[in-house]
Amino acid sequence: MELTQKVDNRTGYWGSMEVNEKGILVDVSPEFCSCFAFEKPELIGLSIAHIIEGATKSRPTSAVGKPVIPGVIKGHSCLIRIEKKDKHLIYSVILRKEEIDHAEFYSFLQMVDKPKIRSKTANGNRYSFEEIIGDSPLMAQIKELAARIAASSSTVLLTGESGTGKELFAQAIHGLSSRKSHPFVAVNCAAIPDELFESEVFGYEGGAFSGARKEGKPGKIELAQNGTLFLDEISELPYQAQGKLLRVLQEREVERLGGTGSKNVDIRIVAATNRDLKTLVQEGKFRQDLFYRLYVFELKIPSLRQRKEDILPLAYYFIEYFNEKLIQDVKYLAPNLQEWLLNYEWPGNVRELKAVIERGMNIVQGETLTMESLFISPSLERSVGKTEAEETPKLLSLEEAVSNAEISAIQRALKEADGDRTKAAQLLNIHLASLYRKIAKYKLNK
Ligand SMILES: Nc1ncnc2c1ncn2[C@@H]1O[C@H](COP(=O)(O)OP(=O)(O)OP(=O)(O)O)[C@@H](O)[C@H]1O
Ligand SMILES: [Mg+2]
Structure with a gap:
C-alpha cells in the first residue's frame, strides 16, 4: 500500500499506477480507481498499453529522458508523469481534462502519434x-x-x-x-x-x-x-x-x-x-x-494566451529544467496554481512563465509548487491580505484558504444531498470524478 501513502501529500493528482519491467500493472492507487471509475482487481495484471491509449509508443526507456507524456485514459486526455522505482515504473496522472469532445480527442491522439521533428546534429545552435x-x-x-x-x-x-x-x-x-x-x-x-x-x-x-x-x-x-x-x-x-x-x-x-x-x-x-x-x-x-x-x-509565433494548451506542458518542462539546475525535486503543480497559470494573460509570454516557475522553484519546499511559493513577495501578500490595522486571524496561504473553502462547500453539499455523491456533485456543479478526487484529497471519506 505504498502508493496510497505517497498519495496523501500530493495535490493536483489523479492517482497513479505501478508497472513492472514487462509493463504489467502490479498496483494502482485508490484515487486512480475512483477518478477513472475502475475497480482495482480489473486492472491488476493488465498491460499499461491497455490503460493509456496513445502512449504505447513511449517505451519505458525513452520515458526516462522525457518524464511527462500525454496519453488518453478512458477517453480523458491526460498528462502522465513516469518515474522509476527500482525496476518498476510509476505512472502518475498529473493532469486530466474534465470534458473532452470527440474532435479534440482524435486530434489529441494524432498529436501523440505524430513523429517529432528532429535535427540530427546541432552545430553551433543549441536548439532543435x-x-x-x-x-x-x-x-x-x-x-x-x-x-x-x-x-x-x-x-x-x-x-x-x-x-x-x-x-x-x-x-x-x-x-x-x-x-x-x-x-x-x-x-x-x-x-x-x-x-x-x-x-x-x-x-x-x-x-x-x-x-x-x-x-x-x-x-x-x-x-x-x-x-x-x-x-x-x-x-x-x-x-x-x-x-x-x-x-x-x-x-x-x-x-x-x-x-x-x-x-x-x-x-x-x-x-x-x-x-x-x-x-x-x-x-x-x-x-x-x-x-x-x-x-x-x-x-x-503566437502569443502564449493564444495557445493555452501549451501552458501546463511548458510549466512542467520548466519545473524539470529548474529541478536539475536548483537540485530540487518538484513534481506537481497545485490545482489552484494550475488554474491560475491557465487564466493569466502572460504579457511576457513563455519568458515570463519561465521566470514565474523559476521564482517558485527557488522558494518551494517539497514536491508541489503552490500559489504560496509564487506569491511570496511582500507587495503581493499585502494586496491579498487585509490592512494591518485590522485585528484579523493569521493570514492563510491562498492554497489553505482555497482548501478550507472547498472542504466546507463539499461538506455542505454532501449534507444537503444526504450523502448522495452524484447529487452533491450536481449541487457543486463539478464532475463526479472531481468530487471523488477532492473527497480523497481532503480525507472526507469517513
Ligand atoms: N516553446 C518553448 N519551449 C521551451 N522554451 C521556450 C519556448 N518558447 C520560449 N522559450 C524560452 O523562453 C525564453 C524566451 O524565448 P526567446 O528568447 O526565444 O523569445 P523571443 O521571442 O526571442 O523574445 P524577444 O522578442 O523578447 O527577444 C527563452 O528562455 C526560451 O528558451
Ligand atoms: Mg529574442
Whole structure:
C-alpha cells in the first residue's frame, strides 16, 4: 500500500499506477480507481498499453529522458508523469481534462502519434524543434511550416510578441537546414551602439579608423559564411546600416569598412522582431526596400494566451529544467496554481512563465509548487491580505484558504444531498470524478 501513502501529500493528482519491467500493472492507487471509475482487481495484471491509449509508443526507456507524456485514459486526455522505482515504473496522472469532445480527442491522439521533428546534429545552435515545447494546434502548425522552410535558403522573418520563442525558432531553423554544420551567428541589433554597428557587422580593414586593429577584423556577416546570420530585433537596425544590409542581401557580397573590394558571401538570413515593421515603414523608420527583402517568408509565433494548451506542458518542462539546475525535486503543480497559470494573460509570454516557475522553484519546499511559493513577495501578500490595522486571524496561504473553502462547500453539499455523491456533485456543479478526487484529497471519506 505504498502508493496510497505517497498519495496523501500530493495535490493536483489523479492517482497513479505501478508497472513492472514487462509493463504489467502490479498496483494502482485508490484515487486512480475512483477518478477513472475502475475497480482495482480489473486492472491488476493488465498491460499499461491497455490503460493509456496513445502512449504505447513511449517505451519505458525513452520515458526516462522525457518524464511527462500525454496519453488518453478512458477517453480523458491526460498528462502522465513516469518515474522509476527500482525496476518498476510509476505512472502518475498529473493532469486530466474534465470534458473532452470527440474532435479534440482524435486530434489529441494524432498529436501523440505524430513523429517529432528532429535535427540530427546541432552545430553551433543549441536548439532543435524537439526542445520547442508545445503541441497545441497553433504551435504544431508553426513548427511544421518552420521545418518546411528550414530546408530552403530563403530569408525568414520571425514575428511575434516578446518572449514567444523567436530566437528558439531561429536556432531550430538553422539546426534543421543543410547549413547546420556551419556557423549560426546572432546579432542583436538593439544591443550594439550605432557607432560600432557597421564595424561589428560588416567588419573593417586595417587602419579603417583610429583604434582599429592593424590587421582588420571580419564582421558578423563574414563569420556566418555558409551558415545562418540571425538578425535579432531587426527593427532597431540603424538607418544607415539598413542600406548596407540591403546591398548584402541583393548582391550577396560584403564590403568591409575602409575596404576597397568586396567579398562574396553565402549566408541565410533569419531576422526577428517584436515590433510591427509595416508601421515602422509607414513612419519612415524602416526602409521599405529592406522590408520587402526580409518579408519573403514570415513566421508568426503566437502569443502564449493564444495557445493555452501549451501552458501546463511548458510549466512542467520548466519545473524539470529548474529541478536539475536548483537540485530540487518538484513534481506537481497545485490545482489552484494550475488554474491560475491557465487564466493569466502572460504579457511576457513563455519568458515570463519561465521566470514565474523559476521564482517558485527557488522558494518551494517539497514536491508541489503552490500559489504560496509564487506569491511570496511582500507587495503581493499585502494586496491579498487585509490592512494591518485590522485585528484579523493569521493570514492563510491562498492554497489553505482555497482548501478550507472547498472542504466546507463539499461538506455542505454532501449534507444537503444526504450523502448522495452524484447529487452533491450536481449541487457543486463539478464532475463526479472531481468530487471523488477532492473527497480523497481532503480525507472526507469517513
Ligand atoms: N516553446 C518553448 N519551449 C521551451 N522554451 C521556450 C519556448 N518558447 C520560449 N522559450 C524560452 O523562453 C525564453 C524566451 O524565448 P526567446 O528568447 O526565444 O523569445 P523571443 O521571442 O526571442 O523574445 P524577444 O522578442 O523578447 O527577444 C527563452 O528562455 C526560451 O528558451
Ligand atoms: Mg529574442
